[in-house]
Amino acid sequence: MRWKNLRELTVYENRWFRVNLADVELPDGRHLDHFLIRLRPVAVATVVNEANEVLLLWRHRFITDNWGWELPAGVVDDGEDIASAAAREMEEETGWRPGPLRHLMSVEPSNGLTDARHHIYWADEAEYIGDPEDAFESDRREWVPLKLVPDLIARGEVPAANMAAALLLLHHIRLG
Secondary structure (H helix, E strand, O other): OOOEEEEEEEEEEOOOEEEEEEEEEOOOOOEEEEEEEEEOOEEEEEEEOOOOEEEEEEEEEOOOOEEEEEOOEEEOOOOOOHHHHHHHHHHHHHOEEEOOOEEEEEEOOOOOOEOOOEEEEEEOOEEEOOOOOOHHHOOEEEEEEHHHHHHHHHOOOOOOHHHHHHHHHHHHHHHO
């Protein structure tokens, strides 16, 4: 059953997102108003070192009033290459410059409400270049053993689904 988006009206807009109201036609011909959020692409990156440790951020999210482990992430600027944005975010948020990045996965974390696509990359080497420019984004940055990832997720210490999925895939790739 396919829903048809007949038209959208922008209700609110800023440089990060737009809130739209869509006129949606259901398969039986009925119509409904559906709010949706249009977002810029998000670039995410991390590194897994030779000791199979993954670089993570420990941060608080005020919206959910929750602490958890995350990967460095941010929106892709107009005209910016997604992998370059991922490398930029990792450097700004951790102080580590990743080596060559590989695409790990792309996910749509909330496709019933938003068109956000998160593009996740990883490297197997990085160079420490100094204190992070955006140190305010996390309380700490740590190399966490990849073998601990399933337990961290099970305890709710990786609350974001996109981060949990990426970390589990990295766990599988590196540790089998």
